[in-house]
Amino acid sequence: MKFYFFSLFLALYSWTSAQVSGVVIDQETKIGLAQVTVKSSENEKTESNADGTFTISAKKFPFTLYFQKKGYELDSIRMQKSTYVTMSLSIVSQDAKTVVVTSGKRNQNIEDIPISIEILKPALIANKGFTNLEQAVNQSPGVFTMDGQVSIRGGGGYAYGAGSRVMLLWNGIPMLSPDVGDVKWNAVPMEQASQIEILKGASSVLYGSGALNGIIALTEKEPTTEGQFKVKYQSGFYGNPKRSSMQWWSRTPTTHLLDVYYGKAKGRWGWSIGMNGLIDEGYREGNDEKRARVNGSFYYFPKKHTKMKMGVSYQYQWQDKGIFILWKNDSMGYQALENTLSRQRAIRLNVDPYLKFIDKHDNKHYLRTRYYLVTTGNSDKVYDASLAEMYYADYNVQKKIGNTNLITGFMDMTNKVTSYVFDNHISNNLALYEQMETKFKKLDVTAGLRLEYCQLDRAKPETQILVFNKFTSPIYPIVRIGAHYALNKATHFRASFGQGIRFPSVAERYISASVGGVRIFRNPDLRPETGWNSEIGWKQIIKMGKWMGMFDVAAFVNQYSNMTEFSFGVYKPDTMAFLQTSNPNAINYLYNWVGFQAQNAEKARISGVECSFNSSGKIGNVELVSLLGYTYMNPVSLNNNPIYRSSFSDTSTNMLKYRFNHLAKADIQATYKKWSIGGSMRYNSYMKNIDRAFEVGVLGTELLVGMQHYRQQFHKGIFVFDARCSYEVKKGVKLNLIANNFLNAEYVSRPGDIQAPRNFLLQLQYDL
Numbered sequence: 001m002k003f004y005f006f007s008l009f010l011a012l013y014s015w016t017s018a019q020v021s022g023v024v025i026d027q028e029t030k031i032g033l034a035q036v037t038v039k040s041s042e043n044e045k046t047e048s049n050a051d052g053t054f055t056i057s058a059k060k061f062p063f064t065l066y067f068q069k070k071g072y073e074l075d076s077i078r079m080q081k082s083t084y085v086t087m088s089l090s091i092v093s094q095d096a097k098t099v100v101v102t103s104g105k106r107n108q109n110i111e112d113i114p115i116s117i118e119i120l121k122p123a124l125i126a127n128k129g130f131t132n133l134e135q136a137v138n139q140s141p142g143v144f145t146m147d148g149q150v151s152i153r154g155g156g157g158y159a160y161g162a163g164s165r166v167m168l169l170w171n172g173i174p175m176l177s178p179d180v181g182d183v184k185w186n187a188v189p190m191e192q193a194s195q196i197e198i199l200k201g202a203s204s205v206l207y208g209s210g211a212l213n214g215i216i217a218l219t220e221k222e223p224t225t226e227g228q229f230k231v232k233y234q235s236g237f238y239g240n241p242k243r244s245s246m247q248w249w250s251r252t253p254t255t256h257l258l259d260v261y262y263g264k265a266k267g268r269w270g271w272s273i274g275m276n277g278l279i280d281e282g283y284r285e286g287n288d289e290k291r292a293r294v295n296g297s298f299y300y301f302p303k304k305h306t307k308m309k310m311g312v313s314y315q316y317q318w319q320d321k322g323i324f325i326l327w328k329n330d331s332m333g334y335q336a337l338e339n340t341l342s343r344q345r346a347i348r349l350n351v352d353p354y355l356k357f358i359d360k361h362d363n364k365h366y367l368r369t370r371y372y373l374v375t376t377g378n379s380d381k382v383y384d385a386s387l388a389e390m391y392y393a394d395y396n397v398q399k400k401i402g403n404t405n406l407i408t409g410f411m412d413m414t415n416k417v418t419s420y421v422f423d424n425h426i427s428n429n430l431a432l433y434e435q436m437e438t439k440f441k442k443l444d445v446t447a448g449l450r451l452e453y454c455q456l457d458r459a460k461p462e463t464q465i466l467v468f469n470k471f472t473s474p475i476y477p478i479v480r481i482g483a484h485y486a487l488n489k490a491t492h493f494r495a496s497f498g499q500g501i502r503f504p505s506v507a508e509r510y511i512s513a514s515v516g517g518v519r520i521f522r523n524p525d526l527r528p529e530t531g532w533n534s535e536i537g538w539k540q541i542i543k544m545g546k547w548m549g550m551f552d553v554a555a556f557v558n559q560y561s562n563m564t565e566f567s568f569g570v571y572k573p574d575t576m577a578f579l580q581t582s583n584p585n586a587i588n589y590l591y592n593w594v595g596f597q598a599q600n601a602e603k604a605r606i607s608g609v610e611c612s613f614n615s616s617g618k619i620g621n622v623e624l625v626s627l628l629g630y631t632y633m634n635p636v637s638l639n640n641n642p643i644y645r646s647s648f649s650d651t652s653t654n655m656l657k658y659r660f661n662h663l664a665k666a667d668i669q670a671t672y673k674k675w676s677i678g679g680s681m682r683y684n685s686y687m688k689n690i691d692r693a694f695e696v697g698v699l700g701t702e703l704l705v706g707m708q709h710y711r712q713q714f715h716k717g718i719f720v721f722d723a724r725c726s727y728e729v730k731k732g733v734k735l736n737l738i739a740n741n742f743l744n745a746e747y748v749s750r751p752g753d754i755q756a757p758r759n760f761l762l763q764l765q766y767d768l
Contacts, residue, residue, distance in 0.1 A: 018058040022085030024048045024067055030224035031265070033089060034307075034358070036069040049306040050358060051268065058082060111539050114446050114482030114496045115203075116554050118142070118612065120196040124627070124667065127678065127724060129234050129738045129761040131257055131278055133196075134185035137216055140198050141612045141629020141665045144684060146658065146749045148182060152200050154606045154635040155213030155558055157658035158750045159566055162507040162598070165213035165529070167203070171220060171313060171352060172394075176210050177374045178415035179388035179422060181505025183216075184374065187317045187348040189295045191232070191259040192274045194221040200610075201533035201556065202500030205448035205480040208411060208431055212500035212531055213558070220297060220313060223263030223270035229768055232259040234738075236761035238283040242744050245331040246754070253281035253288075255761075268301040276317075283756045284334045286341045287324040293317040308357035317348045318382070326752040330706030330713075333754035337705070343379035364398040376419075386419035388506075396433075404438040415506075422510040427456040429503070435480070446482040446496075451475050454503050454528075462503050462528050476501060490541040502529045504564055508598040519595025521571045527600050531560035542615075547624065549615030556608055563602035565657070568647050568693040571597055596691075601644055604656055608633040623671040635659040649692045649711075658750060660685040662717065674728040685717040694751045704752045718747040736763040 024036045032052020039045045040056060041064040048054040056065070058079070065085065066076045072089040079085075118140045130136045138145040142153050149156055150166045163181045167174055170188065177184060190196075199215040207215060237252045256279045263272035273296035282288040299311030325340040327333040355367040372390040375383040396409030413429040435448035453475055454462045463476035482496035504526045512522045537554035612629035635656040637645075645651055655661075662685040669678030695708040721743050726736040738761040748754050 018061075018082050019055055020058050020065070020079060020082055020085060021053070021055045022087060023052045024054065024069075024087045024089060025052055025225070027088040027090040030088075030226050031222050033069060033072075035362075036067055036072075036089070039066045039068070040064065041066075050309050050356070051301045051306065053306070111486075111492045111541065111550075112444060112484055114444070114484045114494045115498070116142075116200040116535060116537060116552070116556070116610065118198045118200075118627075118629075119614075120198070120627075122193065122195060123625075125190055125193075125196070126232060126765060127669070127676075127726065127736060127738075128680070128722065129236070129257075129724075129736070129740070129763055130190065131255070131280065132186040133183075133188040133190055133216075133218075136190060136196060137198060138682070139627070139665060139667060139680065141627070142200055142610050142631040142663065143198060143665075144663060147753050148185060150183070150216070151659075152198070152214040153556060153558065153608060153610065153631060154633040154656070154659045155560075157565065157656060159508070159564065159598075162511065163502070163505045163564060164210060165502055167207050167211035167215045169207065169215060169217040170350075171354075171368070172217070173352060173368050173370045173392055174207065174210060174413070175350070175372065176505075177388060178372065178390040179374065179376075179386050179417045179419060179505065180507040181210070184348055186278075186289070186291060186319065187293070187315070188218065189220075189274055189276065189293065189315060190218070191230070191261050191276060192220045192272065192295060193218040195219070201496065201535060201558070202480075202498040202531060205433055205435060205450045205478055205498065206407075206409075208413075208450065208452060209429065209454065209501055209503045209528075212502040212529060212560070220272075221263070222299070223265040223272045223297075225265045227264040228262065229766075230259070230261040231766040232763065233257070234736075234761045234763035236738070236759055238756060239744065239758040239760065241283075241334065241757040242746050243331070246334050246746075246757075248285045248332070248335050253283055255280040255759075268303065269299065271298045272296045282322065283759070284324050284336070286322040286336060289319065289321045291317060291319040291321075305357065307359075308355070310353075310355045312354070313350075313352040315348070315350050318345075319347075320345045324753075326704060327754065328705070330710040333752075345377040345379065345382045346375050347373070347382045348375075349373040362400070365395075366398070367393070367395045369393045376421075385421045386417065388419075389416045390414070391416075403440070404436060407433075407435045407437075409433050417506050419506075421513070422506045425457055425506050425510070427454065427503075427506075429454045442486045444484040444486075446480070446484075448480040450478040452478060452501060456503075456506075463501075490543075492539040492541075494537045494539070495535070497532065497534045499532045500530070504528065504598070508564055511598075514595075520566065521595055521597040523597050523599060526564060526598055527562050529560060529562050529564055529600075531558065531563075533558045545618070547615065547617035547619045549613060549626075551611075551613050553609070553611045556606075556610065558606040560602070560604050560606075562600040563604055564598050565601040566596040567599045567601045567644070568596055568691055571595065601639065602656070603638040604636065605638055606633055606635040606656075606659075621672060625669045625671075627665070627667045629665045631663040633659065633661055633663065647692050649690045649695050650688050651692075653688055655689050657689045657691060658687060659689070660687050660717075669724075676724075676726040676728075678724045680722045682720045683717060686715060690751050707751055714746070714748075718745060719743075720745050720747065732766060732768040734765040734767075736765065737761075738763060 024033045034050045036048040038054050038056055042059050044057045046054050046056045062080045064076050064078050067087050068074050125136050134145050137143050144151045146158050156165045168183045197217040203211040203215045235256045237254045240247055258277045261274040276293040278291045280289045295315035297313040302308050321344050323342045323344050324336050326337045328335045328337050350372045352370045357365050370392040374388045376386040378384040391414045394411045396407055399406045411431040415427045417425045430453045433450040437446045452463050461474040464472050465476050467473050478499045480498040485493045509524050509526045510522045511520055513520050535554050535556040540551045542549040610631040614627050616625045637654045637656050664683040667680040694704045697703055720741055722740045723742050724738045726734050728734050741758050744758040
């Protein structure tokens with residue numbers, strides 16, 4: 001009898017105290033999802049851990065479990081007994097509810113962002129045969145790249161490769177070189193990125209200097225439990241240019257690229273590795289490139305701390321490249337002017353340890369760090385002209401109070417440059433920042449503040465600002481505000497205002513060089529650039545069956561002060577002061593003192609309107625994906641100094657140099673069964689203003705031989721068309737034929753830099 005009652009007691013105990021365990025994963029990536037609300041029909045409730053695992057009490061069977069997370073479809077499962085559960089959640093309306101992380105340093109649906117943002121998906125990057133990130137971002141509406149420098153909505157001109165008003169982020173950390181302040185486009189491992197996010201407008205509150213004109217952000221994809229192995233190999237050749245005088249080769253130049261990626265997650269750890277190799281003979285003589293790269297990541301969830309994740313990402317690249325600067329003349333544009341072609345070996349290395357954890361109050365803590373090394377070598381060694389190092393750390397806490405998200409953070413960045421070209425320099429940049437995002441039913445409001453401090457070589461802080469005309473503060477404040485209103489699930493309105501600041505790079509201040517008769521003088525007194533951006537926008541989601549599109553229109557104004565521009569003039573090399581002389585006998589003497597110098601020459605305003613339309617999904621049996629955009633810009637100079645205006649090639653207009661009024665982009669791909677066909681178009685109107693010295697020369701000498709004649713001949717806008725066709729041999733194996741610039745248009749991105757003629761690629765993709 002005692003045994004009977006004891007057994008009954010145990011049965012009742014187990015019935016009343018049973019538990020159900022499991023894991024919640026993303027349906028597409030198979031990655032564990034943290035902070036998923038798991039609720040039972042018996043009103044028991046819990047939340048998944050950082051690796052997606054959960055445990056919930058079960059009073060009796062059967063019962064239903066409900067799984068809910070913002071941005072994902074609500075799902076449920078009926079439990080008949082205590083078993084281990086694996087629940088896959090899919091993102092809500094995948095094509096419209098694109099999740100982005102850059103705007104608020106957290107996951108947000110794209111339609112909730114109060115500023116303009118474009119997304120480039122990995123499929124587009126792979127299918128077009130890009131060999132570096134610059135080619136990829138040039139496909140985005142409102143973006144124009146010019147010989148390594150990027151401009152968003154006309155915010156940037158041409159600055160001889162030095163400095164960038166657009167911030168590049170890899171895993172949320174800045175990746176501008178510590179010496180030149182530029183983006184090393186060929187060193188970004190696109191093959192390991194989950195997507196490319198392009199934010200348009202000042203974003204300095206969260207990311208600091210360099211985000212004056214916008215942000216290009218890439219986040220590496222995490223390994224999946226199933227594992228993923230991808231290979232992309234492509235080979236191709238450059239066709240003959242339209243003008244036979246441009247052809248310098250007797251054998252067609254070729255290009256070859258190999259990308260390999262593997263990632264795997266198992267239990268509490270995961271790892272990935274990627275490799276990239278390129279051999280490109282180049283369409284310009286001597287402008288060939290060889291590179292080899294290895295990159296990857298490793299992460300671990302500690303057993304005793306289920307809400308903690310630690311890991312490290314890494315990348316190492318070696319390259320050997322010919323650097324082409326100026327053409328020989330307008331008829332031989334694929335050959336370099338004497339002394340303007342150099343050979344450069346170099347390495348790029350970054351190691352990024354990080355730590356994430358959720359405390360007992362559900363606050364999220366993020367610590368991101370990076371060591372970034374960039375060298376500039378010569379034909380024999382990887383380090384010659386410059387060795388630049390960046391030490392970076394960013395710590396932030398994200399707290400949710402009701403419908404309000406708070407982000408509070410601290411950033412510390414130290415750059416160390418060792419160079420005989422720029423001299424040796426150390427800079428330190430510190431910042432405190434906070435951003436608040438709160439929701440009032442259909443209205444979301446964002447407000448942020450950043451306090452910035454920057455000092456170079458123990459000089460006076462670059463962030464000095466006069467307060468109330470009484471005292472000087474070494475701290476520079478930056479403000480951002482924005483609002484998003486959801487009229488309904490498909491209609492969204494937004495408005496934003498953001499300030500920005502950019503500190504000059506070491507190269508802009510201290511470079512002193514002579515290239516093919518073009519001299520560049522140093523200017524240690526260069527000051528930071530400042531500016532603001534404002535826009536209003538409307539986003540409309542359209543859905544027809546299994547096809548969904550997103551239409552977006554925005555009106556914007558960008559205004560900048562102290563814009564850095566390499567200005568042409570006569571300079572005294574010892575004092576950098578402008579030399580005044582009217583003595584005709586001094587011409588030969590002055591020739592050695594004539595050239596360009598980085599100056600705070602410009603105050604500018606750029607206003608305009610931008611429309612874009614992105615879509616994906618099936619119409620009948622055809623899957624259609626599109627990325628379309630048109631941008632009208634009115635980039636005007638507010639500097640009325642007649643001496644400065646005389647440097648414009650067209651003095652009848654106040655249009656900023658190296659800009660244009662119209663920019664259009666389009667990419668469409670259709671897939672039927674195993675076949676896909678796609679095409680893209682890029683258009684920009686005529687660049688009315690460049691430096692006058694490039695057209696008329698100086699002191700009787702042409703800096704760019706034939707530039708004036710070339711611009712008279714090519715004085716209209718330019719269309720460039722690409723095409724591609726692919727066939728899925730079997731699941732995960734695809735063959736792709738790509739024809740870039742298939743109409744063989746001749747065009748330049750900046751003076752003396754004629755772009756590639758028609759070229760062809762045959763590509764094989766393997767993804768299992």
